[in-house]
Amino acid sequence: MSTKYVYFFGGKTAEGNGQMRDLLGGKGANLAEMCLIGIPVPPGFTITTEVCAAYYEHGKKIPEEVLPQIDEALKRVEALVGKKFGDSADPLLVSVRSGAALSMPGMMNTILNLGLTDASVEGLARKTNNPRFAYDSYRRLIDMFGSTAMGVDHDHFEHELQQMKEAKGVKLDTDLNAEDLKELVRRYKAVYRKHVGDDFPQDPRKQLMLAIQAVFNSWMGKKAVEYRRIERITGLKGTAVNVQAMVFGNMGNTSGTGVAFTRDPNTGENVFYGDYLINAQGEDVVAGIRTPEPISRLKEVMPQVYEQLCDIRQKLEQHYKDMQDIEFTVQEGVLYMLQTRAGKRTGTAAVRIAVDMVREGLIDERTAVLRVNPESLNHLLLPQLDPKANIKPVAQGIAASPGAASGIVLLSADAVVEHHEKHPQDPIILVRKETSPEDVAGMHLAVGILTSTGGKSSHAAVVARGWGKPCVVGCEAVKISEEAGTITIAGHTVKAGEYITINGTTGDVMIGKVPTVLPKITGDFATLMEWADKYRKLRVRTNADSPADAAKAREFGAEGIGLCRTEHMFFGEGRILAMREMILASDEAGRRAALAKIEPLQREDFIGIFEAMDGYPVTIRLLDPPLHEFLPHDHAAQEELAQSLGVPVAKIKERVDELHEFNPMMGFRGCRLPIVYPEIAEMQVRAIIEAAIEVHRRGKKVLPEIMVPLVGTIEELRFIKQRIVAVAEECMAKAGVRIEYQIGTMIEVPRAALTADQIAEDAEFFSFGTNDLTQMTFGFSRDDIKSFMPTYLREKILPVDPFQSIDVKGVGQLIEIGVRKGRESRQSKYGQHLKVGICGEHGGDPDSIRFCHQVGMDYVSCSPFRVPIARLAAAQAALGDIKRDK
Ligand code: PEP
Ligand code: MG
Numbered sequence: 001m002s003t004k005y006v007y008f009f010g011g012k013t014a015e016g017n018g019q020m021r022d023l024l025g026g027k028g029a030n031l032a033e034m035c036l037i038g039i040p041v042p043p044g045f046t047i048t049t050e051v052c053a054a055y056y057e058h059g060k061k062i063p064e065e066v067l068p069q070i071d072e073a074l075k076r077v078e079a080l081v082g083k084k085f086g087d088s089a090d091p092l093l094v095s096v097r098s099g100a101a102l103s104m105p106g107m108m109n110t111i112l113n114l115g116l117t118d119a120s121v122e123g124l125a126r127k128t129n130n131p132r133f134a135y136d137s138y139r140r141l142i143d144m145f146g147s148t149a150m151g152v153d154h155d156h157f158e159h160e161l162q163q164m165k166e167a168k169g170v171k172l173d174t175d176l177n178a179e180d181l182k183e184l185v186r187r188y189k190a191v192y193r194k195h196v197g198d199d200f201p202q203d204p205r206k207q208l209m210l211a212i213q214a215v216f217n218s219w220m221g222k223k224a225v226e227y228r229r230i231e232r233i234t235g236l237k238g239t240a241v242n243v244q245a246m247v248f249g250n251m252g253n254t255s256g257t258g259v260a261f262t263r264d265p266n267t268g269e270n271v272f273y274g275d276y277l278i279n280a281q282g283e284d285v286v287a288g289i290r291t292p293e294p295i296s297r298l299k300e301v302m303p304q305v306y307e308q309l310c311d312i313r314q315k316l317e318q319h320y321k322d323m324q325d326i327e328f329t330v331q332e333g334v335l336y337m338l339q340t341r342a343g344k345r346t347g348t349a350a351v352r353i354a355v356d357m358v359r360e361g362l363i364d365e366r367t368a369v370l371r372v373n374p375e376s377l378n379h380l381l382l383p384q385l386d387p388k389a390n391i392k393p394v395a396q397g398i399a400a401s402p403g404a405a406s407g408i409v410l411l412s413a414d415a416v417v418e419h420h421e422k423h424p425q426d427p428i429i430l431v432r433k434e435t436s437p438e439d440v441a442g443m444h445l446a447v448g449i450l451t452s453t454g455g456k457s458s459h460a461a462v463v464a465r466g467w468g469k470p471c472v473v474g475c476e477a478v479k480i481s482e483e484a485g486t487i488t489i490a491g492h493t494v495k496a497g498e499y500i501t502i503n504g505t506t507g508d509v510m511i512g513k514v515p516t517v518l519p520k521i522t523g524d525f526a527t528l529m530e531w532a533d534k535y536r537k538l539r540v541r542t543n544a545d546s547p548a549d550a551a552k553a554r555e556f557g558a559e560g561i562g563l564c565r566t567e568h569m570f571f572g573e574g575r576i577l578a579m580r581e582m583i584l585a586s587d588e589a590g591r592r593a594a595l596a597k598i599e600p601l602q603r604e605d606f607i608g609i610f611e612a613m614d615g616y617p618v619t620i621r622l623l624d625p626p627l628h629e630f631l632p633h634d635h636a637a638q639e640e641l642a643q644s645l646g647v648p649v650a651k652i653k654e655r656v657d658e659l660h661e662f663n664p665m666m667g668f669r670g671c672r673l674p675i676v677y678p679e680i681a682e683m684q685v686r687a688i689i690e691a692a693i694e695v696h697r698r699g700k701k702v703l704p705e706i707m708v709p710l711v712g713t714i715e716e717l718r719f720i721k722q723r724i725v726a727v728a729e730e731c732m733a734k735a736g737v738r739i740e741y742q743i744g745t746m747i748e749v750p751r752a753a754l755t756a757d758q759i760a761e762d763a764e765f766f767s768f769g770t771n772d773l774t775q776m777t778f779g780f781s782r783d784d785i786k787s788f789m790p791t792y793l794r795e796k797i798l799p800v801d802p803f804q805s806i807d808v809k810g811v812g813q814l815i816e817i818g819v820r821k822g823r824e825s826r827q828s829k830y831g832q833h834l835k836v837g838i839c840g841e842h843g844g845d846p847d848s849i850r851f852c853h854q855v856g857m858d859y860v861s862c863s864p865f866r867v868p869i870a871r872l873a874a875a876q877a878a879l880g881d882i883k884r885d886k
Helices: 021-036 049-057 064-081 118-128 131-149 154-168 178-196 204-219 222-230 282-286 295-301 303-320 347-359 365-371 374-381 413-422 437-445 459-467 523-535 547-555 576-584 588-613 635-645 649-659 672-676 678-697 714-735 750-754 770-778 789-794 811-830 846-854 864-878
Strands: 006-010 044-047 094-100 110-114 239-245 256-261 273-278 324-331 334-342 398-401 404-410 428-432 448-451 471-473 478-481 486-489 492-495 499-503 508-511 539-543 561-565 617-621 703-708 742-747 765-768 835-838 859-862
Touching (some): 006 021, 006 064, 021 094, 064 239, 110 131, 110 204, 131 178, 154 178, 204 239, 222 437, 347 365, 347 374, 365 864, 404 413, 428 437, 437 459, 448 459, 459 471, 471 499, 523 864, 547 588, 547 864, 561 588, 561 859, 576 649, 635 649, 672 714, 678 703, 703 765, 714 742, 742 750, 750 770, 750 811, 765 811, 770 811, 859 864
Parallel strands (some): 404 428, 428 448, 448 471, 561 617, 703 742, 742 765, 765 835
Antiparallel strands (some): 256 324, 398 471, 478 486
16 A cells, blocks of 8 residues: 555544644644544645655655645545635635644744635635635735745735835725735735746645645744754654645634633643634734734623633543643634644643642643653742842733843844853843744843733743743833834833843833842642652752752752862852962972861861751762862962962962963863872861761761762772771761761763773762763863854754763763673672762753663752752653653
8 A cells, every 4th residue: 555645634534633743743633633523623634744754855846646645635625615726716725834743833834825816816705705805815825925935035025015005094904905905916926926037826736736845845944943953852754734724714803813722821720811813814813913812802702602612622621631722713703723732831830730630630640740841840940039129110011921030131133142142141131022933042042031012822922931931022111122222111211231120920021130039849849849759760969069059959859969069169258368379389288288277168168068968968079170270360360369378479370380281171180189189188078077077966967978070090099088088087086976978989081981890899989970971072172162062963963962961872871881880890899789870960951861760870960950850850761751741
């Protein structure tokens, strides 16, 4: 049997179903499914994603064997509707839309009203008795077809429309009459001919085939490629194409169109949420051109339709057991559903919906845990305006995506990208009239988005929610002047580069910066976290080097510290000077004298951290970075230091020069430091053990783990271990207290992973430092990737940045070897389980966490704010599924 490329749907039958997302795309699969469960859908057919792949394999040509299947399916649609495609007396018109397996809102092409020609537009005008509508549909087709299928700049059409409106002295498109629109069609056709070099096609089938190709072409378009890159979407075959009988929301006041969510996508509350527009086509709602009405008002305007829509809302949720994002059109009082899909939602909403649905008996706990994308929890950890701050909103828009953000105003996405390149630290608020898919790169870099038009379903709102970025839309008090580079908000002028604050939870806009505070884990969030904790096997620790961070991480559920980077403590006030003195000292006695000044401060730090961790293990790493990082490099600072220490500036300069290294990340750092200067490690170990003794005396349990960085050979570890043990024993003997402590190592150098069996003989634990391990495995300097990584990703030389997500094939192999050899050796030599964790940045990345789970690590360690994300990701890894709630 030949391969099936085209799947028909219509009435209560469909050849596909909701499970066939990979083949039919999300939209196609769900249109089929809606037919099967008896929801009214205009008939149509879906051309599979395999055809898209074949289209590119055949040098951008639709394979011959697909064509008869398209014709066949079109005939079935014609039969069901009772009209012929493009017929001159009473034409069937169709829409052509993209739809990949994962939703990519607004990223690919849509063409409506296909099948209209000079002849059929007349037929449509007569049949509907509405020439205005017929010509309006025709001019929209020429515009959409010209710009999306044939590459004509949409502005050329827009220009003609503006000219016509000016000539007629009208403001709105809807004020143009049938004759005006007829004339506009003539002008649009001239624009088309001028830019395409051919007439607008009068053969409906030709229109259809070109439109299908346009959808396939858009799969590799800049917007779509960019979106997939940002969302890390890989491995899809392509987009499917949905060809569907047109229904019209723009046939007068008994027609309309809308988009809605079955629950509130911001908060997750179980209420019907959305917008509609009377006498409009679908694109008008999504583009945010006209500000639509809230869905609840439809109850008054079209009570029957509203009731039917509410039934469908129920039916869809019961069927899909998830919150749905729907599109509908009402044509002369008759309701049609055009789309349903799992709705994008904020992290806050994702959590509430998952927990509510368990309570409602729709899903079970495991499904709830698998439902929430771990990254989306960021949203619940977003800063909120400090309730104690003096908050004076100057305007209010629609709260489109929660969280508060302060940032400098910039007026275009390009300006955001440009500014970010030069000043990556600056928080930016992108302020626009509305956003479009072209803006995604800038939107992604902004900390918040503010638009003056658009509703809850506008592009800005949908995209910001997906990313968990604060967003306020439809704020009419904001007037933008791009020429002047300013905005005015209710009479206040703000220049580009000046600060404003937005609160996406309330819709408020404030001038200047407003302080923010961090939320706590309570309510539904806490419930979901409890469920996650039931299923996960990995423990979750945190990387923290201050009591405040340690306490925050505990609140977020950290079960210990996996990495305390002691070097951060040396930069503090009153310490850096002693540290510099130590580095500048010419002999051991001088170094010891300087270290003695730091020791009590270090001890206090450790006491604070042990207290905060209250019985959970604390891994403290001995000093790691190259010493030159502690010294000033510019002349003025060197002079200041010379004065403070009472030494000649030349001496400082000489020492800085001496410490200069060509490749410091592979130079005098890590365990190499205490091998040359054991007194540094001795001071640190004394501070750790004495702090532990002190906290123990206060009646708290302490579990210190002393970690040696950058070990490559067993001899390095042994050398340092001897000193650690000697100092620790001495401290404990002196105090008459025994503290249980462990000595372990980081695995950051490939040689350490390869010789893990030997290293495990002297290490009670391993912690994979995947930042350095990635650096040394690839030979990429971790601080110097910006000049080539973007190209590597764009050219698909690497699928993802290996510093963000573990490179399973290479670095992952070293980790597997390290875990296996280390565990086997420790077990056979001492009958002990070797504890293994990870403390590189990857410890907070869900994909990497899945890998850590698979290789059987005991724990991951990540920054405090990623602890909840790691808990959930670990549970999902354990549940053996990665069904993401997109
Ligand atoms: C690592 O290398 O992964 C690590 C955690 O250490 P640092 O980032 O401090 O070098
Ligand atoms: Mg490291």
